[in-house]
Amino acid sequence: MLLQNYSSKWVQDFESLQDEITKALDGLESIIEHVGSTAVPNLDAKAIIDIDIVFSQKADFEQIKAALMKIGYDHHGNQGIADRYVFKRNGGQTHEILDQITHHLYVCPADSKALERHLLSRNYLRNNEWARLKYQQMKYELAEQANQDKKKYAALKELYVNDFIDMMVEEEKKLAVSTYK
Secondary structure (H helix, E strand, C coil): CCCECCCCHHHHHHHHHHHHHHHHHCCCCCEEEEECHHHCCCCCECCCEEEEEEECCHHHHHHHHHHHHHCCEEECCCCCCCCCEEEEECCCCCCCCCCCCCEEEEEEECCCHHHHHHHHHHHHHHHCHHHHHHHHHHHHHHHHHCCCCHHHHHHHHHHHCHHHHHHHHHHHHHHHHHHCC
């Protein structure tokens, strides 16, 4: 099955990855965020931990990149999404935690629209059960349409889920504005 029932182990997996990445970054100015479906309690998902490393100063990116490369990641550019840099394990060295927990690793400047989208949609899903349930239902329907194929599922999700995510992001932005008035 492409999607799995929610597991609290995903939080533990994130924390294990976060610990290892934090060690590698060795005091570099950054924040490490758990994003994506595995970051939302009670949301069924693909068992892949999505992580955003957030930096404030442009000069910090090169230092973060070098630190990640030192522990076995390669930089794969932004893959078509502005201000979201993709890092993947390169297989050149092994690591008992980084190689055992399936994850996607992104590095984003603090003002990145992709980061904002990750954080706002995560927060909206955490705070709105109806949205979590609807999103989960959409994902199961797409997984079935894709015949449990990861690539087909990703393409369908891109086509049919983006409008729903855009709505969540806009609602979360409105909530943030009204909270600070």
